Amino acid sequence: MYKKLIAQGAEAKLFLEEDNILKNRFRKTYRLQELDNKLRGSRTRREAKVLEKLATINFPAPKLIRDDERENIAMEKLNGKLIKDALNDSGYKNMCAEIGKKIAILHNNSIIHGDLTTSNMILSKEIYFIDFGLSFFSDKAEDKAVDLHLLKEALESKHYRIWEECFKCALEAYKKDADNSHETLKRLEAVEKRGRYRAKKGS
Ligand SMILES: Nc1ncnc2c1ncn2[C@@H]1O[C@H](COP(=O)(O)OP(=O)(O)OP(=O)(O)O)[C@@H](O)[C@H]1O
Ligand SMILES: [Mg+2]
Numbered sequence: 406m407y408k409k410l411i412a413q414g415a416e417a418k419l420f421l422e423e424d425n426i427l428k429n430r431f432r433k434t435y436r437l438q439e440l441d442n443k444l445r446g447s448r449t450r451r452e453a454k455v456l457e458k459l460a461t462i463n464f465p466a467p468k469l470i471r472d473d474e475r476e477n478i479a480m481e482k483l484n485g486k487l488i489k490d491a492l493n494d495s496g497y498k499n500m501c502a503e504i505g506k507k508i509a510i511l512h513n514n515s516i517i518h519g520d521l522t523t524s525n526m527i528l529s530k531e532i533y534f535i536d537f538g539l540s541f542f543s544d545k546a547e548d549k550a551v552d553l554h555l556l557k558e559a560l561e562s563k564h565y566r567i568w569e570e571c572f573k574c575a576l577e578a579y580k581k582d583a584d585n586s587h588e589t590l591k592r593l594e595a596v597e598k599r600g601r602y603r604a605k606k607g608s
């Protein structure tokens with residue numbers, strides 16, 4: 406079957422295969438082979454499992470088509486712009502509020518995304534989330550807070566002119582919908598202090 410390479414990240418190659426996306430986590434030669442096989446397998450299975458769960462709650466994410474439990478996932482192709490590119494347009498406040506609301510849905514279903522960047526969201530009819538290879542199931546305030554903190558860092562580095570407004574809108578929407586948001590946001594403050602502390606120590 407003809408496959409066109411459409412993206413290559415650090416971990417995976419993405420191919421267009423008819424109307425689907427094939428995500429292949431390729432071998433990393435610098436890793437010990439046994440460890441590499443383990444990591445690629447666990448991320449592939451994890452992503453497949455989370456996509457299946459998301460379909461049951463009607464969360465906007467690509468539908469899983471198949472996975473080989475080792476290194477390949479086939480999923481529905483989403484049409485639209487990456488949020489990374491769309492966020493410069495007008496309307497970024499509404500987009501960020503939608504992002505916050507959707508993170509609340511994930512967290513209320515005990516799903517931590519693990520890599521909340523604007524390259525992992527696609528604006529189609531609504532905002533879809535992708536790239537669940539680092540996701541896991543947890544109800545801990547700490548895990549939710551770190552998830553939000555990663556979004557903040559991603560906004561700060563890629564959208565430095567508007568990131569503060571963006572994060573504020575996302576958090577406000579999150580607060581409204583997320584269970585135990587008070588505890589999570591308190592934890593977020595602690596995570597951020599810790600981050601600053603680490604940065605100071607490292608400098
Ligand atoms: N279902 C999809 N529909 C349309 N485009 C997609 C889809 N999945 C991925 N893409 C495109 O491919 C890019 C890379 O995909 P993805 O984020 O899943 O991989 P990655 O960042 O390399 O993976 P990982 O972090 O798991 O190693 C995305 O930023 C997006 O542009
Ligand atoms: Mg990605």
